[in-house]
Amino acid sequence: MAKSNPPFMSGVPELLLLRLLDNREMYGYELVRSIKEATGEAISLGEGVIYPVLHSLERTGSLQARRKPVGGRTRVYYSLTKQGRGRLRDLQDDWRRIQSGIETALESPGHA
């Protein structure tokens, strides 16, 4: 019972998070809105997606968390580790590969 590979396009939420955090550290609630904004409303990922991914990225060493109290509330700021930057490059490459694969398929012979 060989372990099944992840679905071929499942790295996108992870990619978007890492890309945003490559600019500056941010906290979860902020990232939820930033993704929507940065993609021009094209993609909207809820908290139920973001938080688990952040935790998983922290567990696997791509992100580093820092709790920071701000006006009575506590925010958890995330920043990229060195490993995280490598992971970002990998995911970016994966994305370009499949993106251009699809592009090729869509453009072939008979386009409208």
Added chain:
Amino acid sequence: MAKSNPPFMSGVPELLLLRLLDNREMYGYELVRSIKEATGEAISLGEGVIYPVLHSLERTGSLQARRKPVGGRTRVYYSLTKQGRGRLRDLQDDWRRIQSGIETALESPGHA
């Protein structure tokens, strides 16, 4: 308990199938190899993905099936219906939207 929307990038296998069938009618086994080829090996979808999607597209009226005996075996050829061509346009638009959304996010301020 409202029904959950489909995942934000789930239309791709369907899109690729419809796009290939917009050129000419093809059968399932052929489509499996064609997708791999047309995407420059970037995407490889197995029969366990292709056949169910074909059946679903036929059920919902986007595809039309025609059984055709060829050299002792029987092939099921699929072709686009008018509705299928509309569906193809919609999925293409969806794809462009999210593709350029991601593009935008990846390009923003500090690219390498």
Added chain:
DNA sequence: AACCATACCTCGAACTAAAAGGTATAACAA
């Protein structure tokens, strides 16, 4: 006091894709 926005989090249901298995014919090689 009621309400909304912020800010964190988790869980269950729904859905998708991956992999493997199942049937059957034809063609080729040992």
Added chain:
DNA sequence: TTGTTATACCTTTTAGTTCGAGGTATGGTT
């Protein structure tokens, strides 16, 4: 003739992701 490989269809099982709704808590606004 037996075995293997390729064609061609299909389903089922399993694994993984995403969605949506929920739950807690603080602070500001009406």
